[in-house]
Structures are given as C-alpha cells and as structure tokens.
Amino acid sequence: MLYGSIEAGGTKFVCAVGDENFKVIDQTQFPTTTPDETLAKVIRYFNKFDINAFGIASFGPIDVDKNSETYGWIIKTPKKGWSNIDFLGKMKESFNVPMLWTTDVNGSAYGEYISAKKNDENVKSVAYITIGTGIGMGGVINGDFLGVMGTPEFGHIKVKRHRDDLDFKGICPWHGDCLEGVASGPTFEARDGIEGRQTPINDPKWNIIAYYVAQAVVDLTVTFRPNKVVLGGGVCTPEFIAKVRAQFTLLFNNYLSVGSLEKYITAPEIAHNGSATFGDFVLAKKALDEKDNI
Incomplete structure (x- = not known):
C-alpha cells in the first residue's frame, strides 16, 4: 500500500510517497512555477509509483465544497497565474484513485x-x-x-x-x-x-x-x-x-x-516540517477507507 502526499505551496511543492505505516519512502520538491509546468512535474513524479490514494494539501484559497462546480480548484489567489486552476481535476485525469483535497495548513x-x-x-x-x-x-x-x-x-x-x-x-x-x-x-x-x-x-x-x-x-x-x-x-x-x-x-x-x-x-511535534506530509498520508488512507465503505 502506497500513499501520495502533495504539499502544494506558493513557493514550492513537496511530494512524498509513504507506506502503510505512513513512513516516507521517497520524497522530492521543486519550485512553484506555472500551473502547467508544476503539475506536470507532480504527475511525472508519482507516475513512477503505484499510488493507492492521495492526500493533497494546497495553498489557496481553494474550493472544498463537493457540491460546487469548482470543487478541487484553486480559486481567487494572490499567487500570479494560479487563480481558477482545476488542480484536483488535473490529478484525476492521470490517477484513478481516491483523493482527499484540503488546504496546506489543514x-x-x-x-x-x-x-x-x-x-x-x-x-x-x-x-x-x-x-x-x-x-x-x-x-x-x-x-x-x-x-x-x-x-x-x-x-x-x-x-x-x-x-x-x-x-x-x-x-x-x-x-x-x-x-x-x-x-x-x-x-x-x-x-x-x-x-x-x-x-x-x-x-x-x-x-x-x-x-x-x-x-x-x-x-x-x-x-x-x-x-x-x-x-x-x-x-x-x-x-x-x-x-x-x-x-x-x-x-x-x-x-x-x-x-x-x-x-x-x-511548535509542531513532527520534526523537519513533516506535519503536512504525515497528515496527507493519513488523509489519503481516510479517502481510501471512505471509498471502500461506500
């Protein structure tokens, strides 16, 4: 079982792969540039692994209302070029697995x-x-x-x-x-x-x-x-x-x-700025469990 974590920040993206115990087995990071370039790097990285579910925590504001037409989007943001980007939709085009979508600080x-x-x-x-x-x-x-x-x-x-x-x-x-x-x-x-x-x-x-x-x-x-x-x-x-x-x-x-x-x-209990990565792994499992319980 492998979980994917995407910590999408306005300055950099941190992507990680975790095992069933939520331990990091691989990790990478890169600067946040344009949406097309940055998300292409995300997809290319995770294509190397057989990911079962994702926890995605993004800078925002983002739309988290599942009944909204723009659910999964980064909406009106001061980050130049990133307003009205269908982040979750682009991920789902490449990975047919459960995903939990929330903010970076969540x-x-x-x-x-x-x-x-x-x-x-x-x-x-x-x-x-x-x-x-x-x-x-x-x-x-x-x-x-x-x-x-x-x-x-x-x-x-x-x-x-x-x-x-x-x-x-x-x-x-x-x-x-x-x-x-x-x-x-x-x-x-x-x-x-x-x-x-x-x-x-x-x-x-x-x-x-x-x-x-x-x-x-x-x-x-x-x-x-x-x-x-x-x-x-x-x-x-x-x-x-x-x-x-x-x-x-x-x-x-x-x-x-x-x-x-x-x-x-x-201060955070989890060392090395790892709070979001660990949280994303747990949220990925939650997304997978909820899918299995439907």
Missing part, C-alpha cells in the same frame, strides 16, 4: 492532531497557525476539519494595532492591516527593508508581531476552545513562540484555564 493541522492524539487520547481538537509568506489556520475537531462552506481564512481577521506600529499600513492587498497584513513574514521587510531572518530576536518588531499573533491565539481560544494551538511556518522560532506565550498571558489574563502554556501554545 494538512499540517491533521498531522499534528494525529500525533497529539497518539500521545494523549483525550486530545479532541487542534488548531494550527502557519506564519510565513502568508498566514493561515487549520482546525481539526474530532477528526473533522473546521469549516463547511469553505476553509477558514483566518489570516484576514482584524487585530488591535500595537501602539508602536500605528504608522504601518499593512501589506494585505485586500484588507491592509489584517493579521496577515501586519504579522506575516514579509511585513518585516515592509517596515524597514530588513527581512525577518536578518532581524535579531531582541529587535522590538518581534514583540510587535508576537502581540498580533497572541491576539489570534486568544481569538481561537475563546471561539474554538482547542486542546492545543500549534505555531508553524518560517517566522515561528522557539524564541518567537516564547514571546507569543508572554503576550498571550498579558492579553488573556487567565480568563479561562488552558493548562500549561508550554503544552498549549507549541
């Missing part, structure tokens, strides 16, 4: 949910926030994804502005200073021309970003009530996550019990 959330549940069977829900080029959130409740009409566009919630950041207008082309507009990776350079990876952790901008992300965790805590919140993506170093915990403590003021913050607000 794939990561599912991987972290399964991992957390293995360690503690009382875990019922996990939220995963990815903070990198953009900001996204995936939520899993009792094995199901949060969102029915579509997947959450959590990066576009509004946040209270930090008093030392009021002059920054934000970079979101639609909303300006939404969460993604003030806290995603590119906002470092937009503020002063210096990338986040070149910004020392003691620079005040890190505290400003942590303030915004902590607000997002507060919002999740009072609405979703997850067992844990995982922070992933290029911005989320251990030092940054510690800053988010500190800001969360100040903002939340012990309103509800969330237990140990070290266990509640965490």
Whole structure:
C-alpha cells in the first residue's frame, strides 16, 4: 500500500510517497512555477509509483465544497497565474484513485492532531497557525476539519494595532492591516527593508508581531476552545513562540484555564516540517477507507 502526499505551496511543492505505516519512502520538491509546468512535474513524479490514494494539501484559497462546480480548484489567489486552476481535476485525469483535497495548513493541522492524539487520547481538537509568506489556520475537531462552506481564512481577521506600529499600513492587498497584513513574514521587510531572518530576536518588531499573533491565539481560544494551538511556518522560532506565550498571558489574563502554556501554545511535534506530509498520508488512507465503505 502506497500513499501520495502533495504539499502544494506558493513557493514550492513537496511530494512524498509513504507506506502503510505512513513512513516516507521517497520524497522530492521543486519550485512553484506555472500551473502547467508544476503539475506536470507532480504527475511525472508519482507516475513512477503505484499510488493507492492521495492526500493533497494546497495553498489557496481553494474550493472544498463537493457540491460546487469548482470543487478541487484553486480559486481567487494572490499567487500570479494560479487563480481558477482545476488542480484536483488535473490529478484525476492521470490517477484513478481516491483523493482527499484540503488546504496546506489543514494538512499540517491533521498531522499534528494525529500525533497529539497518539500521545494523549483525550486530545479532541487542534488548531494550527502557519506564519510565513502568508498566514493561515487549520482546525481539526474530532477528526473533522473546521469549516463547511469553505476553509477558514483566518489570516484576514482584524487585530488591535500595537501602539508602536500605528504608522504601518499593512501589506494585505485586500484588507491592509489584517493579521496577515501586519504579522506575516514579509511585513518585516515592509517596515524597514530588513527581512525577518536578518532581524535579531531582541529587535522590538518581534514583540510587535508576537502581540498580533497572541491576539489570534486568544481569538481561537475563546471561539474554538482547542486542546492545543500549534505555531508553524518560517517566522515561528522557539524564541518567537516564547514571546507569543508572554503576550498571550498579558492579553488573556487567565480568563479561562488552558493548562500549561508550554503544552498549549507549541511548535509542531513532527520534526523537519513533516506535519503536512504525515497528515496527507493519513488523509489519503481516510479517502481510501471512505471509498471502500461506500
């Protein structure tokens, strides 16, 4: 039994093949260029294997409504050339196997949910926030994804502005200073021309970003009530996550019990950015099992 994982990002695609134990047996990655060129590489790679089912986790926004005429499409996206692309349809033209289609951050959330549940069977829900080029959130409740009409566009919630950041207008082309507009990776350079990876952790901008992300965790805590919140993506170093915990403590003021913050607000449990790949393998099996049960 072989499962295929496609982690489709706006910068790169990561494709992997896993066995029945969800262990990676082969993997490749390549830059995200045009849809035709990129998807041709995906199909060429997986044609070398006898794949039984796929878990596909894509950047978006995407259409996940199975009753929609554009189900399986990447729809209105800021990624140039990728709007209105029938991603799932192109895969089905080449592979007649079950496929589970979701967002890139949902794939990561599912991987972290399964991992957390293995360690503690009382875990019922996990939220995963990815903070990198953009900001996204995936939520899993009792094995199901949060969102029915579509997947959450959590990066576009509004946040209270930090008093030392009021002059920054934000970079979101639609909303300006939404969460993604003030806290995603590119906002470092937009503020002063210096990338986040070149910004020392003691620079005040890190505290400003942590303030915004902590607000997002507060919002999740009072609405979703997850067992844990995982922070992933290029911005989320251990030092940054510690800053988010500190800001969360100040903002939340012990309103509800969330237990140990070290266990509640965490980095991904799955090493080497493997959350989405592992999650995709499990979702591929789920797609196969659901087909067999029809």
